[in-house]
Amino acid sequence: MTTLNTKDLQKIIREAVGTVLDGKVGQMAKAVVSEAAVLMPRSFILKGDVSSPTTKENHEKLYNSYVTSHNKISAKLDSVPKTDADNPNDSEFRRLKIDETHNMNGVKFHELLFTNTGDLNSEIRADSIPFMRLSRDWGTFDQWQLDFRACGMASREGWAVCYFDPFKQRYFNTFVEGHTLHLSLMAIPVLVLDTWHHAWFLDFPGEKLEYLNRSMREINWNVVEMRMLIAEMAKLHQLYSVQAVVSNEKETSVGLPQSSPPVEVLGGRIL
Numbered sequence: 001m002t003t004l005n006t007k008d009l010q011k012i013i014r015e016a017v018g019t020v021l022d023g024k025v026g027q028m029a030k031a032v033v034s035e036a037a038v039l040m041p042r043s044f045i046l047k048g049d050v051s052s053p054t055t056k057e058n059h060e061k062l063y064n065s066y067v068t069s070h071n072k073i074s075a076k077l078d079s080v081p082k083t084d085a086d087n088p089n090d091s092e093f094r095r096l097k098i099d100e101t102h103n104m105n106g107v108k109f110h111e112l113l114f115t116n117t118g119d120l121n122s123e124i125r126a127d128s129i130p131f132m133r134l135s136r137d138w139g140t141f142d143q144w145q146l147d148f149r150a151c152g153m154a155s156r157e158g159w160a161v162c163y164f165d166p167f168k169q170r171y172f173n174t175f176v177e178g179h180t181l182h183l184s185l186m187a188i189p190v191l192v193l194d195t196w197h198h199a200w201f202l203d204f205p206g207e208k209l210e211y212l213n214r215s216m217r218e219i220n221w222n223v224v225e226m227r228m229l230i231a232e233m234a235k236l237h238q239l240y241s242v243q244a245v246v247s248n249e250k251e252t253s254v255g256l257p258q259s260s261p262p263v264e265v266l267g268g269r270i271l
């Protein structure tokens with residue numbers, strides 16, 4: 001994959017932001033554009049024998065297009081009026097929010113993919129964390145393999161994902177349609193495989209099973225192990241243990257104009 005220097009990065013940001021600045025929103029966007037959540041594309045060397053150079057190039061192009069699209073959308077969101085959301089049947093704000101997540105996840109999924117695949121010396125040891133965890137949660141490691149592969153087969157255009165669920169404190173397999181559908185809340189991905197057609201149909205026409213088999217033989221288990229340790233050490237299950245402290249004595253403000261933010265800040269706002 002091509003390495004981007006500072007000049008390239010500046011060009012990408014300028015293009016993303018410039019499109020908006022030159023458009024309808026003009027001066028209003030200039031005032032707030034510094035708040036845009038800009039993504040920076042990272043450099044990856046795509047290894048492995050599963051994908052042809054053309055497929056790897058396609059991955060690279062798609063990854064960069066998700067970054068560029070996300071940044072353009074983020075800049076637009078800085079200026080689109082929030083009142084536009086009042087009609088969920090026709091809302092630019094709504095469309096941008098959907099595309100924001102789509103592109104953000106496109107970036108995340110590809111970054112996860114680029115580092116958990118392509119290991120020509122792939123091996124999983126019986127005393128490794130991935131082997132022990134996946135065997136624990138599926139009964140045997142082979143049961144996990146078959147389940148994960150089935151998720152890849154069941155996916156239409158999307159991803160096969162093995163994730164840690166802090167709520168249940170165990171691992172699950174699933175598939176994601178597109179970049180956003182069917183992913184459980186707070187799922188922390190530790191292994192992903194690309195099941196969009198661009199990832200396999202060119203090199204394995206009509207042979208998705210073979211693509212998945214070959215890809216699973218190039219999983220970088222060291223990367224998966226590190227992700228598992230990070231996911232488990234984060235102790236995110238504690239999020240579900242937080243108890244609300246409720247006071248029934250608090251007075252609720254009424255009669256605020258509709259344009260006001262709904263929540264009052266105690267102690268005043270910092271402007």
Ligand SMILES: [Fe+2]
Pocket residue numbers: 059062110194196198199
């Ligand atoms: Fe892809």
